[in-house]
Amino acid sequence: MSSYLDYTTGDALVDTKAPGGPIAERWDRRRFEAKLVNPANRRKHTVIVVGTGLAGGAAGATLAEQGYRVIQFCYQDSPRRAHSIAAQGGVNAAKNYRNDGDSVQRLFYDTVKGGDFRARESNVYRLAQVSVEIIDQCVAQGVPFAREYGGLLDTRSFGGVQVSRTFYARGQTGQQLLLGAYQALSRQIAAGNVETHPRTEMLDLIVIDGRARGIVARDLVTGRVDTYIADAVVLATGGYGNVFYLSTNAKNSNATAIWRAHRRGAFFANPCFTQIHPTCIPRSGEHQSKLTLMSESLRNDGRIWVPERAGDTRSPAEIPEDERDYYLERIYPSFGNLVPRDIASRAAKNVCDEGRGVGPGGQGVYLDFADAIARMGRDAVAAKYGNLFEMYERITAEDPYRVPMRIYPAIHYTMGGLWVDYDLQTTVPGLFAIGEANFSDHGANRLGASALMQGLADGYFILPATLADYLARTPNDEVAADHPAVDEAVFAVTDRLYRLLSNNGDRTPDSFHRELGELLWDECGMARGEAGLRKALDRIPALRAEFWERIKVPGSGTELNQSLEKANRVADHLELAELMCLDALHRAESCGGHFRQESQTPDGEAARRDDAFSYAAAWEFTEPGAAPVLHREDLVFEHVHPTQRSYA
Amino acid sequence: MNLTLRIWRQQGPDAQGAMSTYEVTGISPDMSFLEMLDTLNEELILRGEEPVAFDHDCREGICGACGMVINGQAHGPERTTTCQLHLRHFADGDTIDIEPWRAAAFPVVKDLVVDRSAFDRVIGSGGYVTVPTGSAPEAHATPVPKAVADIAFEHAECIGCGACVAACPNGSAMLFTSAKIVHLNSLPQGAPERESRVLEMVGTMDDEGFGGCTVTGACTSVCPKGIPLTSITTMNREYLRALGKSG
Numbered sequence: 001m002s003s004y005l006d007y008t009t010g011d012a013l014v015d016t017k018a019p020g021g022p023i024a025e026r027w028d029r030r031r032f033e034a035k036l037v038n039p040a041n042r043r044k045h046t047v048i049v050v051g052t053g054l055a056g057g058a059a060g061a062t063l064a065e066q067g068y069r070v071i072q073f074c075y076q077d078s079p080r081r082a083h084s085i086a087a088q089g090g091v092n093a094a095k096n097y098r099n100d101g102d103s104v105q106r107l108f109y110d111t112v113k114g115g116d117f118r119a120r121e122s123n124v125y126r127l128a129q130v131s132v133e134i135i136d137q138c139v140a141q142g143v144p145f146a147r148e149y150g151g152l153l154d155t156r157s158f159g160g161v162q163v164s165r166t167f168y169a170r171g172q173t174g175q176q177l178l179l180g181a182y183q184a185l186s187r188q189i190a191a192g193n194v195e196t197h198p199r200t201e202m203l204d205l206i207v208i209d210g211r212a213r214g215i216v217a218r219d220l221v222t223g224r225v226d227t228y229i230a231d232a233v234v235l236a237t238g239g240y241g242n243v244f245y246l247s248t249n250a251k252n253s254n255a256t257a258i259w260r261a262h263r264r265g266a267f268f269a270n271p272c273f274t275q276i277h278p279t280c281i282p283r284s285g286e287h288q289s290k291l292t293l294m295s296e297s298l299r300n301d302g303r304i305w306v307p308e309r310a311g312d313t314r315s316p317a318e319i320p321e322d323e324r325d326y327y328l329e330r331i332y333p334s335f336g337n338l339v340p341r342d343i344a345s346r347a348a349k350n351v352c353d354e355g356r357g358v359g360p361g362g363q364g365v366y367l368d369f370a371d372a373i374a375r376m377g378r379d380a381v382a383a384k385y386g387n388l389f390e391m392y393e394r395i396t397a398e399d400p401y402r403v404p405m406r407i408y409p410a411i412h413y414t415m416g417g418l419w420v421d422y423d424l425q426t427t428v429p430g431l432f433a434i435g436e437a438n439f440s441d442h443g444a445n446r447l448g449a450s451a452l453m454q455g456l457a458d459g460y461f462i463l464p465a466t467l468a469d470y471l472a473r474t475p476n477d478e479v480a481a482d483h484p485a486v487d488e489a490v491f492a493v494t495d496r497l498y499r500l501l502s503n504n505g506d507r508t509p510d511s512f513h514r515e516l517g518e519l520l521w522d523e524c525g526m527a528r529g530e531a532g533l534r535k536a537l538d539r540i541p542a543l544r545a546e547f548w549e550r551i552k553v554p555g556s557g558t559e560l561n562q563s564l565e566k567a568n569r570v571a572d573h574l575e576l577a578e579l580m581c582l583d584a585l586h587r588a589e590s591c592g593g594h595f596r597q598e599s600q601t602p603d604g605e606a607a608r609r610d611d612a613f614s615y616a617a618a619w620e621f622t623e624p625g626a627a628p629v630l631h632r633e634d635l636v637f638e639h640v641h642p643t644q645r646s647y648a
Numbered sequence: 649m650n651l652t653l654r655i656w657r658q659q660g661p662d663a664q665g666a667m668s669t670y671e672v673t674g675i676s677p678d679m680s681f682l683e684m685l686d687t688l689n690e691e692l693i694l695r696g697e698e699p700v701a702f703d704h705d706c707r708e709g710i711c712g713a714c715g716m717v718i719n720g721q722a723h724g725p726e727r728t729t730t731c732q733l734h735l736r737h738f739a740d741g742d743t744i745d746i747e748p749w750r751a752a753a754f755p756v757v758k759d760l761v762v763d764r765s766a767f768d769r770v771i772g773s774g775g776y777v778t779v780p781t782g783s784a785p786e787a788h789a790t791p792v793p794k795a796v797a798d799i800a801f802e803h804a805e806c807i808g809c810g811a812c813v814a815a816c817p818n819g820s821a822m823l824f825t826s827a828k829i830v831h832l833n834s835l836p837q838g839a840p841e842r843e844s845r846v847l848e849m850v851g852t853m854d855d856e857g858f859g860g861c862t863v864t865g866a867c868t869s870v871c872p873k874g875i876p877l878t879s880i881t882t883m884n885r886e887y888l889r890a891l892g893k894s895g
Contacts, residue, residue, distance in 0.1 A: 062781040077703060077761075078768050080808055081711045097788070133782070140784035142777045142837045144801040151791025169801060175710055176804060183776035190772030198765065221757055250705040284678040289686055290707045394728070397678070397736055460781045508693045510686070555698045559660060560758040562701055563693060 004578060005537060006627045007586070013267075013618055013633040018122035018422040023639055024104075027126040030422065031465050035472035042067035045471050046230040048215055049073070050202045050257055053082030054174075054452060055435025056236030057181035058459025064188035066464060068471075071228055072185070072194050073217055075201040075252060075565075080182045083238055083250040084455060087174025088295055089158060090166035091138075091452040093131040098155060102163040104128045109640050110161055111450060115415075115443020116592040116608060117642040118270070118616065120635060122422060123440045127450075130457040135167055137460055141180040145169050158448045166449045171295065171387060177452055181459070201565065202257045204489045205233065205264045205431065212261075212431035213479050216489045218497075220565060223558040225494055227486050229479045231471055232430045234463065235261060236455075239414035239436040241274065243573045243580070244525070245517025247411035248280060248293045254569040255576050258418050258437050266418045266426040267618035267631060269439035271576065272584035273415035275446050275593045276526050278344035280410035281395055282364040291410040292395060295388055296448060299337045299344070301372040301381070302405070304328050306365050310355035316366055316404050327351055335647045342445060342526075342593040342606070343647055345409035349526050352408070359406040368404035409526060413451060415442045415592070416583070419618040419633070423466035424458060427618075430474065432467060434458035439616065444592025497557050500567045505550035509567040512547050512574070516540070520577055524584050529597035533585040537578065541625060544574040579619055579628065586630070589613045610642050649675050649740035653688065655700055656747040658756050661763075665756065667745070677736040681724065682707060682714060684735055701759040707731040709872065712807030715814065716760045717747040722811035722870040729809060729872045749810050751819035753857040764810050766856040767824060774848035775828040777837050790836050803831040805873040812867035812875075818859030823867040825853050826883035827875045833886055843890035850887055 019029045037045065045068050049060045052074040060072045074082065094107040107128035112119060139145065139153070145167050146154040158166040169176040188194045199220040206214040206227065214229040240255035241247040262268045279294045305326045307319055328347055329336045339347075348365045351357065358364050373381050378401060382389070389400045396406070418426045418433040420440055425432050435455040442450065479486070519539060523532035547570070555561040590596045590606030591613070599607045614637075620629040650673045658665030672688050679687070682704050689699035704714040709732040718724035724733045738744065746760065754762040792800075806827035813821050829846050832838035838845070861880060868877045 058781075065780040076705060076711075076713065077764060078808065080768070080771075081705055081713050083706060083711070086706045086708055086710050095787070133784075136784040136787045137779070137781060139787040139790070140777065140779040140837055142800070142832050142835050144797055144804050144831065144835070147792055147794045147797040149794050151793050152788055169804075172710070172805065175807075176801075179804065183771060184779075184781075186768060186772040187776045187778065190769070198768075250711060251707060252705050285676055287676060287679050287683050287687055289680070289683050292708050394732055395734070397734070464781070506694070508690050510690060552693060552696075554693055554696055560701055560761065563689075563699055 004541070004582060004625060004627050007582065008627065008629050010620060010629040010631045013419070013631050016120065016421045016633065018120070023122065023125045026122050027129055034465055034469035037468050037472050039067055043069060044476060045069065046071060047232050047234060047467065048228055048230040049234045049236060050215065051082065051236035051238060051437070052079035052182070052185065053084035053236060053238055053435060054178055054181060054455030055437070055459040056234070057082070057178065057185045058456050059234055059236060059434060059463050060194055061181060061184035061188055062460055062464045063467070064193035070188070070194040071197070071230060073197045073200050073202055075199065075220060077198055079185055079196065079198065080179060082178060083253050084178045084452070085175045086250065087452055088171045088293070090156065090168035090173045090449040091134065091177060091456070092158070092165050092447070092449045093135045093167060093453065094128055094165060095132055095135060097153060098164045100163045102165050104132070106163065107131060107165065111441070111447060112443070112637070112640040114445060114447040116445050116645070117443060117610065117614065117637060118273070118591060118635065119441055119443030120616070121637060121639055126462065127441050127454060127457050130461045131453050133461060134453065134456045138177055138180050138456075141184060143169065143176045143180045161447070174452060177456065181456070202237070203260060203493045203568070205261045205428070206486055206489050207264050207428060208479055208483060208485045211429045211474070214486070216493045218493070221560050223556070223561065225490060225497070227490060231474070231476065232432065232467060234432045234434060234467070235418065235437050236434045236459065237437045239417065240576060241411045241414050243517070243577055244411045244520050245513050246283060246288060246291050246521070248277060248291050251290060254572070256569050256572045258433065259572040259576050261418060261426065261428070261431060263621050265428045265621070266431055266433070267620050268416070268579060269419035269616050269618040270416035270583065271580045271619070272524060272587060273444050273592060273594060274411055275413040275415060276342065276345040276409045277412035278341055278348060278409045279367065279407045281392065282359055282406050282408035284360060284396070293410070293412065294392065294405070294407060296341070298367060298385060298388060301376070301384070302337065302367040302369050303371055304337050304365055304367055306351045306356040306358060312356070316358070316368070325351070325356070332647050339647050342595070345593065346526050346595055348409055364406035364408045366404035367407045369400060370404070373401065411521070411525070413446055415439065415444060415446060419616065423469065424463050425466065425470065430470065432463060434463050444594060496571070497564065497568065499548070500551060500553050500564060500571070501557050503548070503551050503553070505552045507550040507552060509551065509553070509563060509570045512543065512551070513570045516543060516570070516573060516577055520580065524581050526593070527595045527597055528584050530585065533581050536581045537585065540574065540578045540581065547571065547574055575624065582628070583617055583619065587613055587617065608644060614642070649677060649735065651675060651684070651738065651741070652743040654743065654745045655759070657700070657759055660758055661755055675735060677734070679735050680707070680731055681718070681733040681735065682731050701761045703761050704731060710807060712809040715749055715809050715811060717749065717814060719745050722749070722814040723872060727870065727872060749814035751813045751858070753819060753821065754810060754813060762810070764808070766858070767808050767810065767821070769856060770821065770825055770849055770852050771828060773852035774841065774845035775832065777832060778841060792835060796834055800831050800834050803827045803875060803879055806875055807873055809872065811870045811872065813858065815866040815870040816859065817864060817866065818862060820861045820867070821853050821856070821858035822861040822880045822883070823871065823875055825849050826879040829883045829886060830879050842886070843893050846883065846886045846890045847894065
């Protein structure tokens with residue numbers, strides 16, 4: 001077997017299906033050129049949708065409304081619980097209700113630039129266009145967005161953007177948008193247009209004659225492994241940030257569906273692009289199971305500092321003003337505490353690496369409101385941030401009105417995912433990937449409030465149009481229930497479950513997950529270097545071998561078995577992690593939230609290398625543990641010209 | 649700290665369940681309640697025993713997945729979700745009883761996991777606005793007074809955890825159902841289906857085997873999102889109004 005590092009380069013991905021012509025007309029052209037399915041014929045087509053978050057719930061509801069037969073899956077007990085529900089901030093839309101100069105063009109520009117020039121212009125422009133319709137749709141569903149006294153929608157500014165284009169529902173925007181999609185989906189389930197399978201997990205993709213024709217899924221309650229056949233499969237399964245073990249993702253968010261699809265031929269693009277969020281509550285010890293995000297809005301009034309001297313263990317109140325280092329204000333005087341997410345995150349890591357971190361384990365920096373309280377008064381601070389302070393106190397038992405909060409960066413969102421063309425179709429015909437599961441719209445970094453926008457745009461508006469074109473152009477043929485490809489996929493799934501259950505080793509799934517996560521965080525996290533990545537690439541195959549020797553899963557496969565679910569997912573994480581490190585190693589530039597130690601400016605800032613890396617890296621799977629094949633999709637910037645970012 | 653846990657173990661829906669006792673030692677007061685169960689489960693796996701099954705996901709108090717009765721109280725002593733309950737609210741050496749939600753409409757799946765799909769069917773029977781994608785009017789076409797939007801929001805916050813049902817002596821889902829009805833019926837968008845919504849949803853709730861409401865208020869006292877008891881009285885008013893219109 002060849003070394004994983006000896007990857008080869010295959011054909012470039014040239015045809016993205018993005019129409020040419022003026023960028024503002026491309027989506028209209030694509031929709032006009034797309035073939036339609038006659039309303040009477042739609043019920044003859046079955047579509048599988050995996051996942052019920054913003055993208056999946058919206059897609060399932062919309063396809064069913066249009067008349068297709070939809071079979072929908074989620075591993076939670078209800079479609080209402082997908083992790084989109086935890087998004088706090090808001091959803092962007094180029095409505096220009098504030099008359100502050102916003103436009104589709106400006107949202108497009110901000111998003112391409114915010115993604116550090118690693119997203120596809122045509123897709124991002126379409127996203128900005130569709131954003132306007134998303135707000136209309138959600139308001140009509142009864143989503144209770146914040147309102148002004150005059151009854152019109154309120155907006156706020158987000159993440160350093162200069163216009164006020166973020167629509168919000170207090171700190172629970174994701175919840176309210178998701179419930180809107182869930183309600184629309186529930187209506188279709190009740191009407192019999194959607195066959196729904198909660199507590200069911202996709203474990204493999206069925207590919208027949210080169211087309212995606214179904215999935216293998218396991219009922220998590222009975223353990224039954226079943227096959228489902230359809231004319232197309234849509235993956236709306238979210239991101240893979242949980243590969244790091246500690247992240248802001250829900251615990252069950254996982255990579256299995258997209259990884260299985262990758263193994264069946266779908267290219268995986270930019271796996272190393274991960275967004276790090278700077279303001280999370282630091283871990284409190286070894287037992288920590290996940291990280292909790294604190295809203296970024298806190299940086300508007302809080303000042304970030306650490307002790308001047310390494311190893312200073314005094315309480316913050318005992319450290320006098322002249323022995324504190326307000327490092328963001330010192331290094332970035334014009335942006336101060338409001339530098340972008342990646343800059344703030346890396347600066348926090350640097351001071352902690354110098355031994356100046358605070359709190360247990362030294363992995364934290366202070367976010368101090370003392371000055372804001374003195375300036376604005378306690379009541380004004382409470383009015384602005386009261387609920388966040390309460391949440392912080394509930395988790396840490398420290399009162400942020402009296403002692404500074406402690407924060408630390410955490411893995412938040414993955415920009416990589418299955419490669420898709422302009423139609424959101426993967427390299428496997430009939431297999432579509434939407435929302436965070438695909439790689440397409442965020443580039444190397446994601447602006448705040450744009451994840452919700454992409455999930456809903458894909459699910460409500462884009463996929464339903466492009467999927468119709470695929471169905472209309474593809475023969476509507478039947479798959480025999482005993483087709484060899486079906487049997488083979490079922491065997492692969494059941495064989496793996498059997499191996500996990502019968503191994504009877506001496507390590508738990510969590511112990512492997514934790515070890516892998518720490519390795520990835522250290523070597524493929526906020527800062528990466530060639531030596532560290534090579535070390536990780538050396539360690540991961542060994543850890544994977546150890547997993548299959550020592551994993552212990554109690555119980556049986558014929559009932560609810562949460563250890564089995566977990567072990568099955570960790571096995572995929574162990575393969576994906578290797579691809580992430582290889583992708584990070586080959587991309588010898590700093591970009592977005594990913595800082596490459598060998599690629600920095602003389603003053604230590606991230607240096608992007610457009611000459612060498614202005615492309616999306618789409619990896620083709622060969623065989624387990626063997627080197628993948630790299631396919632490049634060159635990115636062309638006709639409308640927004642790449643410039644180095646500077647925040648000094 | 650060291651704790652004694654008495655946990656309801658039940659192999660499956662039809663199996664007989666019983667309380668089992670476990671000791672956990674060296675627990676940090678900073679752990680969440682679920683992290684304490686994670687720790688126990690790691691030990692159980694290594695001992696070759698089956699870990700305790702429980703529902704959980706976001707672990708930040710919003711997905712509504714986690715739910716268990718702790719020392720007789722839904723979600724335990726603090727008014728929050730179980731994932732946001734920390735061990736500092738217990739004393740070293742405590743014995744803690746942990747049981748699943750118990751209600752006729754929520755059958756036990758395994759251990760602490762129950763089937764709450766009845767909630768989804770209640771929502772499916774009217775908890776939505778009928779608006780197919782792409783046919784929505786411009787968002788500013790319908791102004792909504794801030795006071796109305798705030799009432800709608802307050803009720804839309806329900807996370808569907810089921811604590812209200814678990815706490816109710818009658819196993820009633822009135823608070824859950826009323827939260828959705830008040831959310832949608834108070835908005836102009838929900839007005840066209842105002843009557844059918846309340847009639848259908850109340851009917852489904854009864855069909856699913858949830859009990860009636862005797863206004864004990866137990867539901868609101870455990871609701872992690874603070875859905876108020878007035879939600880139920882508003883729903884009752886909407887119901888009578890709809891009956892009057894349909895009769």
